[in-house]
Amino acid sequence: MFAQAAIGEHLRGEGExxxxxxxxxxxxxxxxLAFSLTKTAPFTNSSYVPGLVDSGKEPLxxxxxxxxxxxxxxxxxxxxxxxxxxxRADEPVTIAITIKDHQFNPAEVHAPAGxxxxxxxxxxxxIAAEFESDALHVEKVVPPGREAVVRVRPLEPGRYTFFDDFxxxxxxxxVVP
Amino acid sequence: xxxxxxxVFREVFEAGLIIGIVMAVTSxxxxxxxxxxxxxxxxxxxxxxxxxxxxxxxxxFHGNGQELFNAxxxxxxxxxxxxxNVWMARHGRELAAEMRAAGQAVVExxxxxxxxxxxVAIAVLREGSEVVLFxxxxxxxxxxxxxxxxxxxVVGLGLGALVCFLTYVGLVTIPTRYLFAITSTLxxxxxxxxxxxxxxxxxxxxxxxxLDQTVWDTSWILRDGSFLGRxxxxxxxxxxQPTAMQLIVYTATLAIIALLMKVFAMPHQERPRAA
Numbered sequence: 001m002f003a004q005a006a007i008g009e010h011l012r013g014e015g016e017x018x019x020x021x022x023x024x025x026x027x028x029x030x031x032x033l034a035f036s037l038t039k040t041a042p043f044t045n046s047s048y049v050p051g052l053v054d055s056g057k058e059p060l061x062x063x064x065x066x067x068x069x070x071x072x073x074x075x076x077x078x079x080x081x082x083x084x085x086x087x088r089a090d091e092p093v094t095i096a097i098t099i100k101d102h103q104f105n106p107a108e109v110h111a112p113a114g115x116x117x118x119x120x121x122x123x124x125x126x127i128a129a130e131f132e133s134d135a136l137h138v139e140k141v142v143p144p145g146r147e148a149v150v151r152v153r154p155l156e157p158g159r160y161t162f163f164d165d166f167x168x169x170x171x172x173x174x175v176v177p
Numbered sequence: 178x179x180x181x182x183x184x185v186f187r188e189v190f191e192a193g194l195i196i197g198i199v200m201a202v203t204s205x206x207x208x209x210x211x212x213x214x215x216x217x218x219x220x221x222x223x224x225x226x227x228x229x230x231x232x233x234x235x236x237x238f239h240g241n242g243q244e245l246f247n248a249x250x251x252x253x254x255x256x257x258x259x260x261x262n263v264w265m266a267r268h269g270r271e272l273a274a275e276m277r278a279a280g281q282a283v284v285e286x287x288x289x290x291x292x293x294x295x296x297v298a299i300a301v302l303r304e305g306s307e308v309v310l311f312x313x314x315x316x317x318x319x320x321x322x323x324x325x326x327x328x329x330x331v332v333g334l335g336l337g338a339l340v341c342f343l344t345y346v347g348l349v350t351i352p353t354r355y356l357f358a359i360t361s362t363l364x365x366x367x368x369x370x371x372x373x374x375x376x377x378x379x380x381x382x383x384x385x386x387x388l389d390q391t392v393w394d395t396s397w398i399l400r401d402g403s404f405l406g407r408x409x410x411x412x413x414x415x416x417x418q419p420t421a422m423q424l425i426v427y428t429a430t431l432a433i434i435a436l437l438m439k440v441f442a443m444p445h446q447e448r449p450r451a452a
Contacts, residue, residue: 073256073433092383116389127314128231130307134402137418138381140243141310143232149240151383153391153420166311168180 092118092151097172099131099142099164100124104172113176117152129170133162136174181329182336184311187404188304189337191411192220195300197344198367199293202261202360204349206272209290216294220301227302228309244382247303251375254299257292258368259434262361264289266438269357308334363412365434370414372430373423380420388421 093115098105102125111117121131123142131148132139136155142148155176164170196213203209227234227246234242265272268289308330315326351359379385396417399406409415414427 073252116386118383127317128310130311134400137377137416140381141231141235141307143235143310146232146235147240148235148243149383150381151386153380153389165184165307166314168184 092116094118094120095174096120096122098122098124099129099170102164102167102170104162104164104170107172108175109172110175110177111155113157114154116154117174118149119152119174120147120149122147128166130165131162132165133160133174135160136162138162139165178325178329178332181311181315181326182333185308185330185333186336187407188308188311189334190340190404191407192300192304193337193339193341194344194408194411195367196297197341198348198360198363199297200341200345201348202364203290203293206290212290212294213297216297217301219294220298221305223298223302224305224309227306228313231306231310238382241382241384244378245384248375248378248382250299250303251371251378254296255368255372255375255430257295257299258364258371259430259437261289261292261296262364262368262434263437263441264292265357265361266442270443273353273357361438365431366413367411368434369427369430370411373414373416373419373427374410376420376423376426377416380422385422388425390421391418392421392424394418 093111095109095111095117097109097119099121119131119138121129121140121142123129123144123146126144128144129142130139131142131150135158136152138150138152140148140150152174155174157176160174160176162172162174196217199216200209200213203213231243234246236242238245312327312330315323315330317323318326348360348363376385380389394417399409399415399417401407401410401415401417406415406417416423419427
């Protein structure tokens with residue numbers, strides 16, 4: 001608590017120093033942080049309802065805060081992506097399916113349980129198809145003449161149906177024994 | 178006509194929910210109709226562009242272009258929604274007071290309107306690109322059935338607009354006392370749901386493979402493919418089989434938005450010395 005007060009006072013000083021540098025009150029960022037620290041518990045406002053607002057405050061503060069949050073989230077995301085890359089799951093099992101005349105070929109495919117699956121869908125028709133499956137949690141548009149690859153998470157044994165969202169009659173099933 | 182109607186309606190009603198929420202959240206703010214309409218227009222234009230380049234987009238980034246695109250625009254929408262909440266935490270009370278005093282639409286709120294208009298545009302663009310691709314395929318198909326299908330598509334669009342209207346009417350009846358807390362929560366949940374959806378796309382693209390175990394399965398209670406499931410999916414991010422990564426990102430988004438709102442909220446007590 002003492003440390004909070006000390007940090008808070010320091011930040012307040014920083015805020016006053018900054019206010020001399022910028023025409024907008026960027027110091028409010030420091031002040032807001034300082035205030036939230038020096039009031040014992042960091043979050044005394046138990047609800048989201050704001051108090052009396054100084055209409056002179058600039059939305060610049062919120063924008064800066066949001067920019068910071070964006071940067072933070074981006075940093076977090078990149079950490080995840082890097083982590084994900086180094087701790088790769090098993091090599092996926094690949095399965096190829098084609099769409100021709102609004103039919104999946106093969107309409108029934110098999111895959112082992114517990115392994116990630118890589119489904120490659122090639123659209124041989126002249127109009128776009130959307131390869132979708134609620135059970136597999138995938139949805140991807142496959143433009144005419146193109147091939148799309150979707151990764152499916154490791155599955156429990158069962159029957160998982162997939163379909164063309166643009167032409168519901170086109171259906172197939174992935175069987176995991 | 179019915180299959181086409183259902184397909185278009187399914188795509189459109191999620192966007193309809195979001196637009197209805199945005200309209201309700203911004204009720205009383207001057208010019209918000211124009212901003213939202215602008216967002217819809219930009220979204221529709223964007224949807225046509227995306228549909229046009231769907232072929233090229235799908236081939237980018239080793240075939241992951243579509244997923245990366247979807248994940249990016251969803252991420253951007255999350256940031257916009259977060260900003261709206263932070264902005265409201267800061268200016269919301271002042272806004273409400275001004276509205277009560279003036280008894281008419283208020284201009285101050287327009288600063289957060291841009292963020293919400295972007296969210297509307299993104300929602301319309303995402304669902305719209307699939308609708309455009311589908312309707313184009315239907316129109317290109319041969320046979321007299323195609324006109325019927327197009328009509329079905331238009332009716333589906335109309336039903337989506339109805340969903341938007343109903344959502345708006347439902348939310349707008351909330352008394353102003355609770356409005357701020359409820360809309361902030363709605364927007365935060367919307368954002369968290371979109372963040373989890375973005376993660377799902379990244380996992381589908383094989384870009385994010387860590388923590389892809391399915392944590393629980395509530396599909397016996399409510400399948401997320403059903404209409405109610407999709408509505409909950411949009412509103413609170415309901416997924417019947419979430420992966421660990423999705424859960425982490427969902428909670429982290431809620432926590433970060435809540436944290437930012439606390440930090441930037443103007444306190445009841447004495448304000449810090451203005452510099």
